[in-house]
Amino acid sequence: MALELDDFHFISMDTTEDMTRYTVGGYHPARIGDIISSSRKDDSSALVPQYRIVHKLGFGSNATVWLAQMTDSPAFVAVKITTADAASTNEAAMLEAVSRVRTTGESHVVTLLDHFTLHGPNGEHLALVTDVVAPIFRVRSDPLWCKTAALGLAKAVAHLHANGIVHGDLHLGNVGVAIPKLAEEDPDEIMQYLGAYDLTIVLTSSATKQTSSLPPYVVSPCNLTSFYKKLANSDLPQTKLFDFGSAHEVGKLPQIFQCAVEACAPETVFARVVEKIDNPFMELPTDIWALGAAIYKIVTGSPLFYGVGFTGILSEMVPMGGTLPQAWQEWWLGLSDVPTVSASGADAWWTRRRKMIRQDCANDADADALIALLRKILVLDPKARPTPEEILQDAWFLRIDKPTDEKQEPVNSQERFGSNSSVVDVDHLQ
Numbered sequence: 001m002a003l004e005l006d007d008f009h010f011i012s013m014d015t016t017e018d019m020t021r022y023t024v025g026g027y028h029p030a031r032i033g034d035i036i037s038s039s040r041k042d043d044s045s046a047l048v049p050q051y052r053i054v055h056k057l058g059f060g061s062n063a064t065v066w067l068a069q070m071t072d073s074p075a076f077v078a079v080k081i082t083t084a085d086a087a088s089t090n091e092a093a094m095l096e097a098v099s100r101v102r103t104t105g106e107s108h109v110v111t112l113l114d115h116f117t118l119h120g121p122n123g124e125h126l127a128l129v130t131d132v133v134a135p136i137f138r139v140r141s142d143p144l145w146c147k148t149a150a151l152g153l154a155k156a157v158a159h160l161h162a163n164g165i166v167h168g169d170l171h172l173g174n175v176g177v178a179i180p181k182l183a184e185e186d187p188d189e190i191m192q193y194l195g196a197y198d199l200t201i202v203l204t205s206s207a208t209k210q211t212s213s214l215p216p217y218v219v220s221p222c223n224l225t226s227f228y229k230k231l232a233n234s235d236l237p238q239t240k241l242f243d244f245g246s247a248h249e250v251g252k253l254p255q256i257f258q259c260a261v262e263a264c265a266p267e268t269v270f271a272r273v274v275e276k277i278d279n280p281f282m283e284l285p286t287d288i289w290a291l292g293a294a295i296y297k298i299v300t301g302s303p304l305f306y307g308v309g310f311t312g313i314l315s316e317m318v319p320m321g322g323t324l325p326q327a328w329q330e331w332w333l334g335l336s337d338v339p340t341v342s343a344s345g346a347d348a349w350w351t352r353r354r355k356m357i358r359q360d361c362a363n364d365a366d367a368d369a370l371i372a373l374l375r376k377i378l379v380l381d382p383k384a385r386p387t388p389e390e391i392l393q394d395a396w397f398l399r400i401d402k403p404t405d406e407k408q409e410p411v412n413s414q415e416r417f418g419s420n421s422s423v424v425d426v427d428h429l430q
């Protein structure tokens, strides 16, 4: 298929990156088969590791991410190439800081294997080489699988926080699961399994606009989901947290502020929406709220809040907590038609959610334990939220339940998503 650049922005933004960002300061115009390294392309130094791009893994607002192989090894890696404007982020430094201190047991953060500056027509980009993961949301499975995935994510947060690092953009779009058997598979068979490339040719309306800033085509990300399922079979997942583009040391501001609607902590939304602070402080408890929202979504498959956007989300958050921080009183009382904030109102909120949560838990007791944990985490006062260690010791994580066949009423879409079911995926506040 060939599209003119002017059409592209509207047609294919969901499956590929925004084409208008292929400009100076934007994405690097990578192509399948490109060999990239820290040196310029004409420097053939054998000592510098080189990576051949073989497929697309994904894209975000700050980067495209590619499946690649080292030229001297068949092993697959992920190469994240940032936009030139985002090249100065401290993502590599944050990942290095996290990797420096080893965890006991398996790691739940992607491993930084290499990083370098890539020179291209749109500027200098940061290239980060890590292990390849499968998207957690697409591969989620039964209740024990989900609990294991949630436990891994809590361990990742514990590891970061023990090292004084706030992730800052913790949502399921930034969480994957390791594909440990990837290295054992025949690379040719893997490529066969990923199937044909879905390419869209980029043709500008006039020849003068066809600059080297543009790639010759854009490619849709490959589908690792069925491949992961084939390899993992019934194995329990090893969760891996990635995208450290908003990560920062405790007490410092992130270089890039962005927060997914479904994971943004109340104090951050309040600072942005009510206090109009452009780059609010995001401290450790903001990650804890996001962890609670992520656990909710891993288990239920649905976001905590749906289709309400940043302005509506605050009034959704208040009734579920049951108490109102002092600093919020004036704002809350200034709104019209708001309910009285009370503990019984919060009980009623969680009772309404219970049916949906129960649907994806092993049994009634498992669902009740999860709700008790979520109610400890999802509180408006950041200081009242538990630490990752307390979360890891929580009764819900300590129990392994066998699914029972207690009969469940099916959940309808109104109960799953609420009445605002119009927004589909991760929406960011930037």
Ligand SMILES: Nc1ncnc2c1ncn2[C@@H]1O[C@H](COP(=O)(O)OP(=O)(O)OP(=O)(O)O)[C@@H](O)[C@H]1O
Residues within 6 Å of the ligand: 057, 058, 059, 060, 061, 062, 063, 064, 065, 078, 080, 110, 130, 131, 132, 133, 134, 135, 169, 173, 174, 176, 242, 243, 244, 245, 258
């Ligand atoms: N290690 C990896 N293995 C497999 N896929 C990955 C990996 N890292 C990233 N991806 C894919 O690429 C996408 C974009 O990556 P990432 O979130 O790091 O980019 P970003 O531009 O920083 O995102 P954002 O829009 O949140 O700023 C991810 O959503 C995921 O689908």
